Amino acid sequence: MSANAHHHDNDFLFKYIFSTDHKMIAKQFFLTGSIMGLVGMLMSTIFRLQLGYPGESFPILEAFMSNWAPDGVLSPDKYLALVTIHGTIMVFFLLTAGLSGTFSNLLIPLQLGARDMASGFMNMLSYWFFFLSSCVMIASLFVEGGPASGGWTIYPPLSALPEAIPGSGMGMTLWIISMALFIVSSLLGSLNYIVTVFNLRTKGMTMTRMPLTIWAFLITAVLGVLSFPVLFSAVLLLFFDRSFGTSFYLSDIFIGGQALEVEGGSPILYEHLFWFLGHPEVYIILLPALGITSEVVATNSRKPIFGYRAMIGSILAIAFISFLVWGHHMFITGMNPFLGAVFTFTTLLVAIPSAVKVFNYLTTLWKGNIRFTPAMLFAIGLVSTFITGGLTGIILGDSALDINVHDTYFVVGHFHIVMGLSGTFGMISGIYHWFPKLFGKMLNKNLGYLHFWTTMVASYGVFFPMHFLGLAGVPRRYYANTEFPMFENLYDLNELVTVFAIIGAAAQLFFLYNVFYSIFFGPKAPQNPWRSTTLEWTTPVEHLHGNWPGEIPEVHRWAYDYSKPGAKEDFIPQTVPLAPGEIDESKEGIPIPGEHH
């Protein structure tokens, strides 16, 4: 009796907590990442209140945040703390771990025809390091002096010296510990994804038959493996400077009434190390979102993704170039102007593969048969934000133009649209599309429509006006714009942004509600709700360890045979053998050197 009960306990423990099943781990990443995302969003709403209504008292803030907002007004220190943790959470916890963690885990084995990840145990570790990392980051909000407050880029000396800002005490130490755990999590996950993609593809799943989602996840993982260790070294050296009296980043500093015994270091070194991760990080966020969108757009246009090989090529090109552009964050740091010129050149090159992607999306929609599922709407939204935000990147990437818009709201608008919105839209699109695979239930479409349109309108309402702030010269990370007469006509613009931010945040309640309601009470998912070609829709709706009850299906064609002439249905699953004389589309398109037809 007791033995049975014990066994049952273990079942629960190993099914839901210490699971090594990639589908469960995907759900764990999704839930943890989403909760972190909500925290990050809430923070942005709070500091937007201060920016929209500077100095005005909101008793509710004092009620919930006590000494962070004395008399209901957020304090300048805590404003910076919120900005910092908002950025950290959104970039790393939501759009890196939340996005890749959810979809790489869910889709890599399912779309490739693998029973699980190469190492289920490492995968589990990856999640739990992420969980620990999230806990430490949240805990840092409650320590003396508050959390890290030097901006999400935590440039030293501000982040290195507790005298510089209260958040650079215990809060910063916890930030570093949290990021170290996060990097371990990311590396364990990424190595696993790479090994799985290279080794565990089912029979017939050649590289050019893989869905673009997998290509995107694969290259994202490679980016992570190559760049996160550099961030690790950056924060490790910072840790040394903070705790052991080294001066890697410090030199000639007088603070807190005395000259410090630090000599010979340079903050610029930190900036180089940080942005060597920091820029590929942008694509660690974007590529999975673009991969998801490729899949969603093709499926719902009932057309093959246009230029499959060009899409792969552009992913590879973007990934490669992303390692050569980090200096565009540093044009005006005092870096040698010649280096600035080199980085301008490489940076603007990114626009070429990005343009290829956009035109390929547009051509995919052309003469399609477009089904407006909520996932498809968010995918269309992503194409729009990717264009809008990408184009202003041409201004920021040009060093001569960057001089005057660097670190202004123009930058804030740009990266929130191109990275924040695109990443989030891609992730949400993926949730709507693969919810049946995650939870075996369907999401409500009407709430989805409502969610999309409110989010879309609010997003542009928040981020587009920021370009005008930037062109007026308003710097980012200002607690208020009230100290400069030159900004006095922009108060109503800030208020407008804040109003849209609140609407946008409230709109996410539709999504939240839809997700939780549907997990428990949603209609059961059918086998293949979107009439899709890929392998994940051949697995049973109820999760099954090992994914397929019998043999793993064999793959005979690429993932994009939608509306193929001569076929009865408007889609042909990858498992259907090629008809005699039928062209294998995975071998068409741009030729690869050395490839045999």
Added chain:
Amino acid sequence: MLELLILIAVLVGIIAVGKVIRVMELASSLKGENSWQATDRDHKNQARLMPIFLLAYFAFIIWQIVEWGGEALPVSASEHGVVIDQLMDTTWIIIIPVFIVTHILLFYFAWKYAYNSKRKATYFAHNNKLELLWTAVPALVLLILILYGLNIWNNVMEPLTAEDEPVEIELYARQFDWTARYPGADKKFGDAGVRFIEGVNFLGMDSTDQDGWDDKYVKAEFYLPVDTPVQFYFRAQDVIHSAYMPHFRAQMNCVPGMVTRFNFKPTKTTAEMKEITGKEDFEYYLLCNKICGAAHYNMKMVIKVVEQDEYDTWLSEQKEFLAVEGMQEEPSSDDPVETDSTQTNIEEEELSAQL
């Protein structure tokens, strides 16, 4: 109490939405539909929203331009800034049409090719010529922009030489104020470093260096003569700051442990700019544009651009370093002449090197 009310309101709201969903689900299941599959009506409605959204988006942008376009920085007050603004305009001329055309295509296709069960999508998977087209055209356009931009960048970042006879100014940043230092009559900055900071000598001037005795420093506002090139040197005492002078299209970080540089030639006096902008209280500002702590948002200096004679008069009225009260005392005896690693004997190193 307030929290409780909010909590109740949220809960009631959630329950209400849940009931509405339930009703919608029941209604659709009565019609033989389900709550997740887009119906013909959905496709029609969503397709209609596409052009509506596009128009609303464009209208929103136009409204913003009308409302706040005028708040953009006025015409550049520096020589190189005019060139930068031309590059900016050229870039806008390239990206705005791309923005408009791609958005029209995106939302037009979405509206035009909305789902219809009687129609089949066109199977169109590859076309290498098209791919080549939209690889080559952006590449060409970007190449032009890159060459144009780099040409300007190289000119802007070109250091001044002694032949330009620049006014030299050191901007010194610390939490949370700015100080401008002028080299005085000998046109040489005295050495300075954080080791020398003591009492009123917050700039860390080495009082044994005679070059510094006639240096002048000012806070709150500093003057520039119009139509004379200005060579700036930037130092920071504690954390990274950034000297941002948006009206002159000028910005450079101030980094502890190193001296950074930027130069420009102001072309419009403050008085002229008041006329151009029509604002009586117009001032040029130096802002801090790198997060540096709690009062970062209020770290500023007013820049007055004036005619040469007014500048000369103003400068002559400023006290010399040695005349400032408290500066005459002996330097601390423990390290009287120890040289500091970041002495700012800039004028010798830099200018003579370029001659």
